[in-house]
Amino acid sequence: MNYIGSKYSLLDFLQETIEGVTGYKTGDPYVFADLFAGTGIVGRTFKQNGCSVIANDIQHYSFSLNKHFIENVPEMDDSLLEHFNSLEPRKGFVYMNYCSGSGSGRNYFSDENGMRCDAVRMELEELRSKGEIDEGTYFYYLASLIDSIDRYANTASVYGAFLKKIKNTAKRPFFLELLPVIVGKKGKVYNEDINELVKRISGDVLYLDPPYNTRQYCANYHVLETISRYDAPELSGVTGLRDLSRQKSRFCSKKRALEALDDLIRNADFSYIFLSYNNEGILKLDSIKEIMSRYGDYSFFTREYRRFKADKDANRNIAADSTTEYLHCLKKG
Numbered sequence: 001m002n003y004i005g006s007k008y009s010l011l012d013f014l015q016e017t018i019e020g021v022t023g024y025k026t027g028d029p030y031v032f033a034d035l036f037a038g039t040g041i042v043g044r045t046f047k048q049n050g051c052s053v054i055a056n057d058i059q060h061y062s063f064s065l066n067k068h069f070i071e072n073v074p075e076m077d078d079s080l081l082e083h084f085n086s087l088e089p090r091k092g093f094v095y096m097n098y099c100s101g102s103g104s105g106r107n108y109f110s111d112e113n114g115m116r117c118d119a120v121r122m123e124l125e126e127l128r129s130k131g132e133i134d135e136g137t138y139f140y141y142l143a144s145l146i147d148s149i150d151r152y153a154n155t156a157s158v159y160g161a162f163l164k165k166i167k168n169t170a171k172r173p174f175f176l177e178l179l180p181v182i183v184g185k186k187g188k189v190y191n192e193d194i195n196e197l198v199k200r201i202s203g204d205v206l207y208l209d210p211p212y213n214t215r216q217y218c219a220n221y222h223v224l225e226t227i228s229r230y231d232a233p234e235l236s237g238v239t240g241l242r243d244l245s246r247q248k249s250r251f252c253s254k255k256r257a258l259e260a261l262d263d264l265i266r267n268a269d270f271s272y273i274f275l276s277y278n279n280e281g282i283l284k285l286d287s288i289k290e291i292m293s294r295y296g297d298y299s300f301f302t303r304e305y306r307r308f309k310a311d312k313d314a315n316r317n318i319a320a321d322s323t324t325e326y327l328h329c330l331k332k333g
């Protein structure tokens with residue numbers, strides 16, 4: 001998934017630094033927590049490397065992706081794929097609210113693809129409520145639906161706005177494709193505010209990848225959130241936002257991020273903590289250093305990083321094509 005802040009291109013840097021600082025090697029069975037998990041790419045990588053992974057994210061679409069990547073292990077039942085892809089299109093919540101043919105005034109998907117998405121989503125819920133599929137299978141197909149439908153979205157990048165005309169990639173008929181099943185130990189996934197969850201868990205390595213700026217993920221990915229929850233929320237405004245009041249992150253607030261970080265590090269019962277952040281985020285290098293140093297031995301490593309393409313929007317006044325990624329490290333005392 002093309003996700004804001006995804007660490008896909010920084011995986012080598014993360015693995016090398018974490019191994020260098022902790023002395024743990026690939027294959028060592030330590031507990032690795034990825035608690036701002038997003039797409040799940042970091043936790044997936046450490047699961048593959050032999051870790052017991054705990055993943056968490058406040059967004060439900062991320063929870064669904066991680067339920068599959070972290071909790072499912074081979075062999076999963078892929079025999080329903082053909083069934084899902086041959087369902088009759090249905091006029092459900094996605095078509096009625098995110099497609100223009102329904103009169104919603106919104107154009108996030110072509111009419112046909114919105115109805116195909118509804119057909120898969122409704123069938124999945126029906127199979128689960130009848131007890132015909134178990135939880136693992138449910139999240140296997142739900143995660144695959146979220147990942148697949150995102151590739152047919154009629155947006156410039158995120159769901160903050162839709163395009164007026166249906167673009168070519170959004171015109172292609174939607175087909176569900178299955179995500180890979182990650183080999184490794186079955187982990188544990190949560191869908192909570194990190195500052196609450198951290199008080200109840202413990203482990204060896206805590207990896208933190210909070211939002212870097214004031215743009216809330218709940219607003220940028222609200223359509224995926226609703227497809228994941230499928231809870232028929234009341235939508236408002238031209239872009240059809242759901243109520244975001246309970247999902248707003250303190251890490252996106254200039255006033256509250258510092259206090260939230262301090263609370264998080266203080267309550268974390270982990271031997272090592274690693275925090276990804278860049279040189280343009282709302283928290284300054286010195287403030288992070290100051291907070292982390294309160295709790296043990298602190299160091300940091302850097303890597304140049306090419307900017308996510310949505311950041312190039314004309315109305316954002318940032319000139320450079322690359323940013324400096326920091327990995328802040330703490331050995332808790």
Ligand SMILES: C[S@@+](CC[C@H](N)C(=O)[O-])C[C@H]1O[C@@H](n2cnc3c(N)ncnc32)[C@H](O)[C@@H]1O
Nearest residue numbers: 005006007036037038039058193194209217249
């Ligand atoms: C920079 S992204 C993580 C990207 C992820 N490492 C990846 O590679 O895909 C930050 C994530 O933190 C989540 N988040 C923000 N505030 C949170 C909070 N208070 N508790 C839990 N998750 C939160 C967002 O939903 C978002 O998915």
